[in-house]
Amino acid sequence: MPSTTAVALGVAVHADELRTGAICTNPAGDSRLVLCARSSVVIVDPMTGVVDQVRWERHGADDPFISVGGTDGRFWAAAGHLLVEVDPFALTVRTHSPCDDEAILAMGMTVDPQGRIWFATYPSTRLFCHDPATGTTTEYTRISDTEHYVSHLAFDAEGWLYAGVGTHRKDLIAYHPATGERHSLIPDADRVKGSGYVHLGRDGQVYGHIGSPTLHPTGEHDWFRFEHGAMTPIAADQVAASVIDGAGFRRIHALVQPTWQIIDIQLPDHRLVVDIEGDQRTIDLPYTSSGANLSPFTATPDGGIIGTTNHPSRLWTWRDREPVVDHGSAAIRGVGNICAWTRVGELLAGAAYAGGMFYLYDPRCPIVAGENPIELARFEEVHRPRAILAHPDGDHVVWSGYGGYGDTGGGIAITAVPADQLPPPGSSLQDHTVLLPHTDVAPDESPVALGVLGDGTVVGATSIETPGGADPVGDTGSVFVLDWTSRTVTHHWRPVPGVRSWNELVVAPDDTVHLVSSDGHHAHIDPRAQRVLTTSDWTAHGNLGVNALIRNGAHAFVIQSNAVIRLDLTTHTATLIAVPSEPLRAGGAVVGADLIVGSGSRLLRLRDVA
Known part of the structure; x- marks a missing residue:
């Protein structure tokens, strides 16, 4: 154990x-x-x-x-x-x-x-x-x-x-x-x-x-x-x-x-x-509460954490040895939660539900409603965002997820972002975003996991689930390779029959990819050769939440509801490092040598694992 x-x-x-x-x-x-x-x-x-x-x-x-x-x-x-x-x-x-x-x-x-x-x-x-x-x-x-x-x-x-x-x-x-x-x-x-x-x-x-x-x-x-x-x-x-x-x-x-x-x-x-x-x-109204459930959160460049809750939606920040600061709902009014984050230089980018909103946040500046974080784009085709990454060209953020109510598939948005500074209030990046509908990526599927290969090519994985009420088309999620220059899909295949949703992926230094499904199936693949290298069954450790795979150098942490696994991206080996006493649902963030995870409304710390 x-x-x-x-x-x-x-x-x-x-x-x-x-x-x-x-x-x-x-x-x-x-x-x-x-x-x-x-x-x-x-x-x-x-x-x-x-x-x-x-x-x-x-x-x-x-x-x-x-x-x-x-x-x-x-x-x-x-x-x-x-x-x-x-x-x-x-x-x-x-x-x-x-x-x-x-x-x-x-x-x-x-x-x-x-x-x-x-x-x-x-x-x-x-x-x-x-x-x-x-x-x-x-x-x-x-x-x-x-x-x-x-x-x-x-x-x-x-x-x-x-x-x-x-x-x-x-x-x-x-x-x-x-x-x-x-x-x-x-x-x-x-x-x-x-x-x-x-x-x-x-x-x-x-x-x-x-x-x-x-x-x-x-x-x-x-x-x-x-x-x-x-x-x-x-x-x-x-x-x-x-x-x-x-x-x-x-x-x-x-x-x-x-x-x-x-x-x-x-x-x-x-x-x-x-x-x-x-x-x-x-x-x-002096009621008591067990707390709002945590949504995915992320580490800030200065060693803190920022995140939101869902139902109700509140923005919060945390620093070690300091109490959590609840910034309320005004800073993200109209947002259900920011459910995917990535670092863009000194800024953080976030994608929000419901309605597919794109935010930028500057942790060096005070939080001000309507200004920091600032909403800069909105696409219904990414109504329920699940993945976001900063492209290594330094100029773009790629974000994706499920479509809206009644949709069978979701899209990918590629947004050009300013360098290390927030646009002024009232700005928009709507016209600085290229939208790829599901019909151009993986028809009737939603791209819920993203990564980038060494040459800048984007690799993604999909879900055939339809949380907006449509009936799913098919029964197996897929992997696709997106050429960065042409913004077109060059490879599209289904690595493991019957796996409906590949919720997370991480690219290893050798350009192979580790996939983890919503229910804990693992596959190590070569995306360009369209070849499955190995598979593992981690379903006994429970389901994945949202943004439940955290990259940290040559390792990645897979956060399942009943376990945390450390994945070595060089040797491609997995080690069970923690079995928590309460289910983990909100992803996590690495702060120093520690992994901070979320269970319901509570933050937990796993010491000296990073």
Whole structure:
């Protein structure tokens, strides 16, 4: 057994993200605002300012995705595999497990006129109904036979359920539970990439459209009213306001409008602002948190570390023997997380989710929102970045990843960057970027790992997975070689049949390449000869996170969930150096002789391994 043990450095960011909520009103007319977070809810009585927190026992990855307030004042949330039931007045919680064989219990949820809770699963879109009166859950049908995201559900007064579906081929579905009738409401030719949308209006009628390019409604749309399982075109000014306010994780469901109004919710910053009869009040939210999960981080040239968290997204920095500094969300506003980093001279470049943003950061200068780090480009074709490298020509950064919602493949962006200084605020490198779509690299695949050979040729590896909701094409990831001068692929092949995703690669001094798959398969290859030299099975050590292979001179560290392996790039031998007591998910960074790794919200140190 390896002798290296991990030393805890503590939680980087003590904050929780708002993951939807509801205004719950009981039969007596009393209202509570319930804010959903990871494994807990924060319950606020805005009239008195009293704040409570109710927790439930975690069961793996049980982050909430959607919640509603019931007709009796109870609160319901879909959290991982759990259906969570909270009484915000009695401050009690119960959890139900109606469907353990789906990745996520629900992304869409609604309440019917009888007070029953309906939800549709991800990825199979199975429809369930939970009856609070009996405590029973019944499975009905599958909303879509082809799609995976059901983000919007609403009932009309006649008992028809309408579903907004995406993302590869959007749809609007009408379903009548009493008869079992189910049909699409839009022509097949209109079922292109995007998402259908529906909402229950405050007038009791259902409205919707098919104009959303993403899971959430944006911009102008051609609206419809839904009734009796059909839809009728209407003008935008005829659409009643939804019982849900906000979008994404900031959705707040309210069947009954209270006498107070929400002005702003900043759960990560422990702050709520409400208006009560014209009097604006700020309420402190003193909840406790196990911390925000770490995203990949990187070493800075001055010996520190910079990284972000996800859900909520916060920028943080660390230096040895100093506490972590939480710089908040303002410095990277609108970013889910920066999930890949590389050093470019004295600067750092980062690629961010969601939406494929390119950032530059100067660690020699103070962090200033909108200036340092600075967003300089954005490409939907790299919606979920996974890899980034500074090309040895000194002028370009190459970054790549998965495409957007409904896409089967992702692209590569090649950005020309300034030398060792940040562009001024308002600058853009959009026009200084060459984009290679997946059709020019590896059709219907996403380049999720990158490296560079000795002569400047780029080598990459792909995943056939489709986290944006499309169905994968094929079952095996590939390797490609990209000629730097022509920006064209000269070699494209599949080294190991059945390996779906090569998440990491590293180029050895002899221009051979080590690949590691998402589930821990290893292959040592000659990319130009298209030859597999050796393979190893490291699957017993668990899965890889994002950016889980860290180059350090003639060695590389492979960070799997249950082990750390040191890979000698000269002898091509692997040594198990650490078996941590908690799973590693956030990559790592070499600082001096130590390897800093991440587990959940916590930083850990492996001493004297580098």
